[in-house]
Amino acid sequence: MRKQAVTSNGISGGNSGNNGSGGRSSSKQQQQQQSTTFKSSSPNNNNQNNHQNNYNNQNQNQTDQEEEFSEVCSEIEKLLSEINKATLSIQKSTNTILGTIKDTHEHRESLSVIIKKSSQKVENLSNLIIKLEHYEKLFKNLNLQKKKIEKLKNQMDQILQEYKKQTTNCLKVQKETLQQFQKNQEYLKYQSSENSSLLNNSYNGNKYQLQDEQLDNEIEFNTKILIEREKDIIEVENSIREINGIFKELHFLTIQQGEDLDLIEDRIEETSYRIEQGKENIVKAEKHSKIGRNLFCILLLIFLALGAAIAIVLIVLKVVGII
Numbered sequence: 001m002r003k004q005a006v007t008s009n010g011i012s013g014g015n016s017g018n019n020g021s022g023g024r025s026s027s028k029q030q031q032q033q034q035s036t037t038f039k040s041s042s043p044n045n046n047n048q049n050n051h052q053n054n055y056n057n058q059n060q061n062q063t064d065q066e067e068e069f070s071e072v073c074s075e076i077e078k079l080l081s082e083i084n085k086a087t088l089s090i091q092k093s094t095n096t097i098l099g100t101i102k103d104t105h106e107h108r109e110s111l112s113v114i115i116k117k118s119s120q121k122v123e124n125l126s127n128l129i130i131k132l133e134h135y136e137k138l139f140k141n142l143n144l145q146k147k148k149i150e151k152l153k154n155q156m157d158q159i160l161q162e163y164k165k166q167t168t169n170c171l172k173v174q175k176e177t178l179q180q181f182q183k184n185q186e187y188l189k190y191q192s193s194e195n196s197s198l199l200n201n202s203y204n205g206n207k208y209q210l211q212d213e214q215l216d217n218e219i220e221f222n223t224k225i226l227i228e229r230e231k232d233i234i235e236v237e238n239s240i241r242e243i244n245g246i247f248k249e250l251h252f253l254t255i256q257q258g259e260d261l262d263l264i265e266d267r268i269e270e271t272s273y274r275i276e277q278g279k280e281n282i283v284k285a286e287k288h289s290k291i292g293r294n295l296f297c298i299l300l301l302i303f304l305a306l307g308a309a310i311a312i313v314l315i316v317l318k319v320v321g322i323i
Helices: 002-096 105-138 143-201 205-320
Strands: none
Touching (some): 002 105, 105 143, 105 205, 143 205
């Protein structure tokens, strides 16, 4: 009995030992399967993560570009508003002050400063237009941005053309008043010479001497004014010359942009033509291929028919005993 109990205990212990090792092996197998499953699924997760990162980067880049575009548009609108105000100021000065008693050297200096500052703003505007051309190509498929760019370009064209017109007219009026001033100066000099002759031939020498001194003083004063106005006109001419150079650059940019768009359209048309031509060639090739296959099948059937006919003839001749 004791031996049987020991034996039975030994057997039960062995079974429990086997069960324990079996449990451990099954848990190891499950862990290996889970790790294998994780490893097999990790490339897919990496691809998804990369795709998500690329998508996020694209969205961020687009957001940054839209913010930069908005800043450029705001700066252009600000410059256009300031240039438009300067244009109105120049127009008012030209129509109401130049050539009148209010036409002083100080006023012409302030007018020259306005034109200089406005010319600098036009130059800054031209640099922003280059950026705007970049965004126009970048947002060529976005209607909202395209409308914004088109609106700004129309405003820019109208305001700059009016600015150029008013500055040119201002320079013209200044030159006309200068010419009139020069004529007055010549008349004063002539009058001064007449007074000098009268002074030598008249008994009223003191009277004509006083008039002559007054004319000399007026001629000297007007000469200074004449020199100042000539300088003012030269400064305005230089500013207008700079403006004309900027306008030429902007005109060149517009032409270049049009040529680029024409080139893009030509490339698109050429690509579309080649695609259509490729489709036609594919259709023709398929037709030729079908014809070739059909011809091959017909020839194969003919050869098979001939072979069958020859075989039948040989069999008949063999049966008859000729062969």
